[in-house]
Amino acid sequence: MRMALKEAGQAFIEDEVPVGAIVVIENRVIARGYNMVEKLNDPTAHAEMIALTSAFNHIGAKYLPEATLYVTVEPCLMCTGALYWSKIGRIVWGADDEKNGHRHITGNTFPFHPKTQVTRGVLADSCAQLIKDFFHQKRKR
Numbered sequence: 001m002r003m004a005l006k007e008a009g010q011a012f013i014e015d016e017v018p019v020g021a022i023v024v025i026e027n028r029v030i031a032r033g034y035n036m037v038e039k040l041n042d043p044t045a046h047a048e049m050i051a052l053t054s055a056f057n058h059i060g061a062k063y064l065p066e067a068t069l070y071v072t073v074e075p076c077l078m079c080t081g082a083l084y085w086s087k088i089g090r091i092v093w094g095a096d097d098e099k100n101g102h103r104h105i106t107g108n109t110f111p112f113h114p115k116t117q118v119t120r121g122v123l124a125d126s127c128a129q130l131i132k133d134f135f136h137q138k139r140k141r
Helices: 001-012 047-059 077-086 124-140
Strands: 020-025 028-034 067-073 092-094 117-120
Touching: 001 020, 001 028, 001 047, 001 067, 001 124, 020 047, 028 047, 047 067, 047 077, 067 124, 092 124
Parallel strands: 067 092, 092 117
Antiparallel strands: 020 028, 020 067
């Protein structure tokens, strides 16, 4: 998760909502990403989407059953759909996102592939603080 936080820090520097993600297979980072929505003028350029696309290209396949995605904030509904279709083995996120996270829409329904394992709250305080700092800075402008 610390590596995903580094990616989120890069997003912060680039004035993007600071969310970062990495994809790991067998303890090796195969892909990384951070939000690039403003940079690319693309509302789908979320950290998870960038990291997933990079991971698919790296392994040359459209499924990631052996992979773990570490992401600093709970995935939104769009990213959740992509994660479902990727058949990713595990998802680990830091901070919950009551406003834009998938649970705002899905509630208690498990929206991921049935074999996907989910872990929440890893370094949650650090992940949430980065988001809070970003929006606090935005409000000051």
